[in-house]
Amino acid sequence: MKKNFYLFASGQLSRKDNTLLLEREGRRKFIPIEKIESISTFGEIDLNTRLLSFLSQKEVALHVYSHNGWYSGSFVPRKQKVSGKLLVEQVKTFLDPIKRLKLSREFIDGAMHNMLRVLQRSSGKIPGYKDKIEGLKSTRERLQNATGINSVMAVEGAFRQYYYPILAGLTGQEFVTRVRQPPLGILNCMISFGNSLLYTRTLSKIYQTQLDPTVSFLHEPCEMRFSLCLDISEVFKPVIVDRLIMTLLNKAILTEDDFDKEMNSTLLTNEGMKKYVEYFEKFMEETVFHPTLKRKVSYNTLLLTECYKLIRSLLSEEKYKALHMWW
Template identity: 45%
Template sequence: MKETYYLFSSGRLKREGNTVCVINKNGEKRFVPIEKIESLQLFGSVDFNSKTLEFLSSQGVTIHVFGHETNYVGSFYPRDKNISGRLRIAQVENAVDKRKRLYIAGQIVHSSIHNMMRVISPYASNCNVSDHLESLKFFRDESLHAEDVTQLLGIEGNARRTYYDALSTVTNSDFEGRKKRPPEGQLNALISFGNSLLYTEVINRIYQTQLDPSVSYLHEPMQSRFSLALDISEMFKPLIVDRIITTLLNKNMMKKDDFDETFERTYLSESGRKKMVQQFDARLKNTLLHPRLKRKVSYRKLIEIECYKLIKHLIGQQNYQAFKIWW
């Protein structure tokens, strides 16, 4: 089974036969067979040449690069291996038709807010979040009655502000609103880094399908980003990223030296990133019984299933019902 490899050490990547050789700054080598690699996440300063890149591309390996103060820098997306002209046309038609786009975007927002509520509601008996939950319920219901995507984005924005305020309450975090560039405070730092990890994982899952990652419904398609990955990420942020954050903070797993903090910005240090990545990778491998498939699937597989549900909607096989936490 292919896996994602997270590389924190600086060094070099090179091809040696049918393996990828990782050479750290001390000259120590690690060999990974190419058939075991689905994706590489690069957190250190890593060099590689065009031949190595060509080899990785030919094997369908995605590469995601992270910086210290920018979190996510960019991705290398190999040439599409699964191309469907019929699906591409349907994907674009659903994006340019205002009614069709609004339906998909509405499903995404409704699902996202539902999942936010599922994350916060277990804390209602011990934390002052009842008003937050009432507001989220209102926004969730409103999302089904939005008249256009602009209004829907406003509803989603209001819901997320309410939700993050609740999240700061249940984690007992100092928080003065969501601040991204740069993040301010430990909660913002964890959210930003976690969301970047999820974004790259969704890119990986889209690559396994015939979807075009640049054609989206809630977020506006733009250059230099895979906006469909942003759409799909919205539904899984509460389940994956935010539940990791509540675990790390409420169990006092994060220490002062896990953050690189000044008055104006906060980033995770290497030790903090490693803790987040360890939790993230473990969460993706968690399994649960899927009620429709009648078998256990991983959280990683849930994201891929969501992609295929969207495909079925786009080609007219089944109306799209976005992912909602059911357990």
């Protein structure tokens, strides 16, 4: 099974014969490229076009982050799996207001179901659980009356305003509002970093299919952004990121020492990012029993399966049904 490779220190990454060579502080490390699905860099890495051509040839994505965990962008290989028919259907669905709205609602409804499921799994630890859940369910019902994309996003925003303070209570954190750039407070920091890891993982999975990552439905397509990743990631944020945050904080895997707190921002330290990434990878390889496939599948596989579900809905009359946590 291919792995995702993370580089936190500065150095030089190059092609050496038919493998990768990492050089830093006079030390050399060979990395078998056949075992790599993607590379994520968090330090200052020197590379050249020969390396990029090699990564493209081997279908290895390169994701670039700043030293403090800000996602900067990705180099993705030229797609080997392409389908003109699917691309046409993606664009036609985006241009059809009714079809686009239905898909957008489904992405958000799936996300809301999964957020509720996360809270239900910890119901005994939530004061006033019944009233809080009823409030969330009432907000979710408004989704079916949303008449446009902006309305869908507004309902989602209202839902998360109720949801995040409850999540904060489950992790012993203070939370006032969602602050992204830069994140303020430990919970905001962990949500932002986790979402960026999920975003790049979703991009890698999309590239294993014939979907075009630049044509989206909920999020507006624009230049220099793989917006379909944002659509699909919405469904999985509570399933993966929020549950991982609860584990990292409640088991004290990440503590105050793993964060740099400045006046207007909270950022993970280098060691904090390493811990987060380590447990993210472990989580993605955990399995659940899939009632349709009749076997255990990992969260990586669930992401890929979601892409194929979307493809089937675009190429047929089959309705797309976002992942709903059943476990």
